[in-house]
Amino acid sequence: MLKAFSSLFRVSVDFSRSHLLFPKIVTVVLLLLLLAIFLVYGIPYLRDVRRGKRTLSVSGRRFDRLRFFGTIVLTIVYFLSMDYVGNFFPNMGFGFLFMSMPFIFLLSLLCVHGLDRRKFLALSLNALIAPTVAWFVLARLFNISLP
C-alpha cells in the first residue's frame, strides 16, 4: 500500500526533455489560475454587463488620447530612427545623439500645457543640451555603447 502510494509521486526526468518540464507546469498553473479568476470575477462581471449595470469599455474616465498615443508613436519612431541613423556611424552613438534631440523637442511640445515663448525657449534649449550632455558623459567619458 505504502509502496503504491510512493510510486504515485515517482517522477523520472529525461534530460533531453528537461527544458519542457517546468514551463509545462507553470503554464498549466497559469491557465488554471486564469480559469479561477474568470469564474470568481469574470462571470459576475459579465452578468452585470448583461444586466446593463456596467459597460465593457474602460474609457469614460479622462483619457488623453492625443498625448497617450502621441507618446507611443513618437517613441516608436524614435527607436526606429535611432537604429537607422546609428548604422551609418557605427559605435559613435550618433544615432542616439541626433535622434534624441528632435524626440525630446517633440515630446516636450506634446507634454506642455499653455505654451508661451519662455516655455518654448526652455524646452528647445533642453532638447539641445540634455542629449548632448548625456551623450558626452556616457559615450565619451564612460565608453558606454549607444546606438
Place this chain on the structure above:
Amino acid sequence: VDLLTLLSPMSALLVAVGVLIGIVFGAIPGMTATMAVAVCLPLTYALDLSQGLALLLGLYVGGISGGLVPAILLNIPGTPSSIATTFDGHPMTLKGEGEKALKVGIVSSLFGGLFSVAILAFFAPLLADFAIKFSYIEKFLIILLAMTVIASLSKNLLIGIFSGTLGIWLSLIGTYDISVGGNGKTRLMFDFMVPYLENGFSLLPVLIGLFGLVMILEEAEKGYREQTLGADVNLSARARFSLGIFKGQIVNLFRSASIGTFVGMLPGIGGSAASVLSYTQAKNFSREPARMGTGVAEGVIASEASNNGLTGGALIPLLSLGIPGDSTTAVLIGAFTLQGIQVGPLFIGEHLPVWHQIVAALLAANLIMFVVMFFAIKHVAKVITVPKYILYPIIIMMCVVGGYAINYGVMFDVWTLLLFGVFGWGAQKVGIEIVPLIIGFILGKSAEVYFVKSLESFGTLTIFFTKSPIAVFLWVLIFLSLGFSVYTTIKDSRQNKRSGKDA
C-alpha cells in the same frame, strides 16, 4: 564609525551624488526611488561593483527620503512610501509649521535608516550562514514561500498569485541555460522569435520598462497635468524645530523603524505598506489618538522612520537569500548581475569587502541624506517645481540608454523596454500587480533549476516534503501565509457584505 573609513573617496562622492539625485527623484511626485535606481543603472556600467552599489544605495536612500517633501508641502506623496506622511505632515504645513514638519521627517528618516543598517549588518550574515546549508530543495521552497508571501499580501490573493506566476512564465522564455545545468534548448516561443529571444528577455530592460515607461504612459493618459504648486507654501518658520519634539517619541521611533525594517524583509511589499502600518500602530499606541491626522509630529515620525527603516530591511533577504525585499532591491539585483555576481547565501562570505562597502555606503547615504536635507531643505523643496515637459522626455532617453547598453548594444533590448512599458500599463488596467510579477520574473529561472535538478537527482515528488526538517518548516510557513490570506479575504468579504446590508 570605523566602517565609514572603508569607503574610498570616490565611493563617498558617488554616494553623495546618488543621494542628491535620489532626493530629487523622490521629491518629484510620481517618480519613485525604484525609478531613480532603474534610470541611473547605466551610469554604473562604467564603475566597479562597490562603486556602482555606492551610487545606487545613495539613490535608494535619497529617493525614499525625498518623498517627504511634497508629502508635507503639497499633500502629494512624492513616493508611495511617504503616503502616511501626508496625514499629519500637510496639516502641519497648513498650520504654518512646514519647516518643522520637514525637519521632524528628516530626523526620523535618519533614525529609521540607521536602525535598519544596524539590523542589516547584524542579521544578514546570520541568515546567510544558515541558508548556506540549503540544498536545491530548500532553495526551491524558499522561492515558493517568497511567492506565496507576496501573493498573500497583495490586494487580491488570486490575482497576486496569478501575477507572480505570470512573471515566472515570462522568465522561462528562452533557453534552458547550459551554464546552470540545462540542456540548452529553447521553449515557450515560436521559431521566428529565436534570434531575438534566445536568451529570453533581459532583466534590466524589463524592469526599466515596467517602472520607467509605465509611469510616463500613465501620465500621458492623464494628459501630463502639472501639479499646481499652491502659492501658500511658505517655509517661513513660525514654529521652530527643536530636538525637544522627539521627547516621549523614542518608543514611537523604535517601533516605527522596526515595523519598517520587518516589512522590508518580507518580499514584495513596499514602503507604502510600511508607512501606513506604522502610522496606524502609532495611532493605536498614542496617548491622544484623536489628534493624529490634525498635524502632530507623532504621525510624521511614525511614517518617515518606518519608510527609511525599509531600506536596510529590504536588503536582508536580497543579500542573504538572493530574494529582493521590494521593487527597488529587485532593480538592485540587476546591478549585481551586471557585474557578473550572483547574490545568494554565499555572497557575503565570498565578497566580504563588498559586503562591508555596502553597509558603509548605506550608513554614509543616510548621514549624507540628513546633512543635505536638513540644511538645504528650502532649496530641495524647489525641485518639486521642475516641469514635466522637461523631465519626462529626458527620462525616456535615459531608459533607452539603460536598455541599450546592458548587453553592449542590442536593439531588441530597447524594444523590450517599450513592449514591457505598454504591457505594464495595460496590466495595471486589468488589475495585474507589477511587484509580484517582477519578483516572479527574477526568481523564475532559479526556481526552475532547483525544481528540475531536485527531481533529476531524487526522482520523486515526496522529497520536497521529506528532505529535511527545514523543508517541513518551510511548508508550514507556506501554508500559514496562504491560510492567513484566505482568512483575511473571507473576513473582508463578510465585513463588506455586512456593511452592504447596513447601507
